Amino acid sequence: MKIVAAIVTLAVACGLCLLTQDNVDAAIKEHRVERLNARIENIYTADYQKMADENLAAARGKSAATLDDPFVEENPYGTNTTSLYVYFTTDEKTSVSYTVSAAGYPDFSATAEQGDDYATTHEFLVLGLIPNVKNTITLTLKDSTGATVATKQIIHKGAKILGEEEVRLEQPVEPTSEATQALGNGLYAILGNDSNDQDFMYYYDVNGVLRGEVPVLYYRSHRLLFDDDGLMWFSASTKHFVGMNRLGKLEKIIDLGDRFILHHDYALDSDGNIVSLATDLTRSDHAVQDQVIKVDxxxxxxxxxxxxGDMFPDYKASTDHSGIDESDPTATNRWDWIHFNTIQLLPDGSALFSARETSTIIKVDDIEGTPKLDWMVGEPTVWDGTSYQKSFLTKVGDFGDTGGQHSITYEEDPSLPDGQYYIYMFDNNFGYAMTRPDFDWTTIKGISTAQSSKDENSRSQFRKYLIDENAGTYTEVQSFDVPYSPYVSSSQEITDTINLVDTGMQGVFGVYDDDGNLQAQYRMGLSTGYIYRVYHYDFKGFYFA
Known part of the structure; x- marks a missing residue:
């Protein structure tokens, strides 16, 4: 009995030790995250950016800043962890290209954007350093004839990343030559691998190698917008839009104030202002994700x-008062009756919207003047009993409508007559609406009602419609199956024949040809539940020339 008692006592003691160590580890992590959050909050202030600018200028002024002895500074503005600022002058006007090399990783090459194609003052940001290892950056200078006039090597150990992301993603399908050629030296932007700790936007290259880590305040960035003044705009929280220059400095930091929070998507209008989906926090009915705002x-x-709610009062009143607002996870008693997830601004001043809760695509005219409903596309019976059904375009062909679609994209084609254009999208192919619990989504041909992305019998689709406003019709012109994600996700046409698709809830994104054949596939570990979007950017005129 004494032996048994001793064993029990030892087991309890070991358990307490393990429990205590777990608590200690959790406390250490919590403290680290709190310090990191505070650090990032400081970076996203005008005072910090001004101080960083002054410190950079002072340090640069004390350096030789020649090609033989260039001035370099790691991540000077705190906005891209593994980036390297480079500055030097030459007597002859040249372009500058660079190649980043590190043992065990593919090289990353780009032509630096330095303001002018050929210059004597060379100031640019090198992307692509591998964290925590020796990197060799080879600079190549060429004159206007294309002749190489000088080279220089810089040895620099890559910075330690702030997050826990993979330095190299798993690649179930290695990129084909077609995928590599189409993607070039552009980068995938991972938008919204949402975390309960610190949030980031990540850049990965065609080989799945990390080439940039951009911390944000919280929530996520939903897409990158490039204005005519050289700024890249993105959301840094539910409250903040920022404009970053090519060197990483936050030149504009805009706080939305107390009334609105942004969610899911935004676009630049013809005046360079942001038109964004939003939630009005002052509403007494707690309706969410049903507003559009403009940010000067x-x-x-x-x-x-x-x-x-003013445009569709009858439909709104017919829905159950339920739902959540994932951009405000602390909110209660929310009414998510329509849930917009995408906005696209058209050249004529109209806009397209994707409404997840109704599985409807909606066009509104004169978005910044006197908005008026133009047309809708989707399953009309969702809107039974309302006056809006007459606004639906007529389907031409035998195909099922979308279910909870995301990332709709407007596409012009000069070969089409006026009044015709394309819309493509990630069709989740998922039938469900919390505010319409009694609606039978199986009315839509081929739709799934499976809540789990792991359901073996469910598939999502890349889909493309031809819209003919003259005839009042829509036709499916392309579709192929992709891994299933009942929520979130994105699609993007990279070229006429190559498409990028993010299956968000599986943490998988792939490159497909127009027939749906995989040309590359990547898998990223999920911080919590999903990767909201993945878009590809060539960054020409910003990071790259």
Whole structure:
């Protein structure tokens, strides 16, 4: 009995030790995250950016800043962890290209954007350093004839990343030559691998290698927008839009104030202002994700453009008061009756919207003037009993409508007559609406009602429609199956024949040809539940020339 008692006592003691160590580890991690959050909050202030600018200029002024002895500074503005600022002058005007090499990783090469194609003052950001290892950056200078006039090597150990992302992604399908050629030296932007700790935007190259880590305040960036003044705009929280220059400095930091929070998507209008999906926090009915605002990127002024509850009052009143707002996870009693997830601005001043909760694509005219419903596409019976059914375009062909679609994209084609254009999208092919619990989504041909992305019998699709506003019709012109994701996800046409698709809830994104054949596939570990979007950017005129 004494032996048994001793064994029990030892087991309890070991268990307490393990429990205590777990608590210690959790406390250490919590403290580290709190310090990191505070650090990032400081970076996203005008005072910090001004200080960083002054410190950079002071240090640069003390350096030789020649090609033989260039001035370099790691991540000077705190906005891209593994980036390297480079500055030097030459007597002859040249372009600068660079190649980043590190043992065990593919090289990464680019032509630096330095303001002018050929210059004597060379100031640029090198992307692509591998963290925590020796990197060799080879600079190549060429004159306007294309002749190489000089080279220089810089040895620099890559910075330690702030997050826990993979330095190299798993690649179930290695990129084909077609995929490599189409993607070039552009980068995948991972938008919204949401975390309960610190949030980031990540850049990966065609080989699945990490080439940039951009910390954000919280929530996520939903897409990158490039204005005519050389700024890249993105959301850094539910409250903040920022404009970053090519060197990583945050030149504009806009706080939306107390009334609105942004969610899911935004676009630049013809004046360079941001038109964004939003939630009005002051509503007494707690309706969410049903507003559109304009943010003046010069003054920071926020203006309401649309309250869709005013545009669709009958439909809104017919829905159950339920739902959540994932951009405000602490909220209660929310009414997520339509849930917009994409906005696309058209050249004529109209806009396209993707409404997840109704599985409907909606066009609104005169978005910044007197908004008016133009047409809708989707399953009309979702809107039974309302006056809006007459606005539906007529389907031409035998195909099922979308279910909870995301990432709709407007595409012009000069070969089409006026009034015709394409829309492509990630069709989740998932039938469900929390605010319409009694609707039978199996009305839609081929739709799934499986809540789990692991359901073996369910598939999502890349889909493309031809819209003919003259005839009042829509036709499916392309579709292929992709891994299933009932929520989130994205699609993007990279070239006429190569497409990028993110299956968000599986942490998988792939490159497909127009027949749906995989040309490359990548898998990323999920921080919590999904990767919201993956888009490819060539960054020409910004990071790269």
């Amino acid at each position: 990127t010069t003054t920071g002024k926020v203006t309401q453009l649309i309250d869709f």
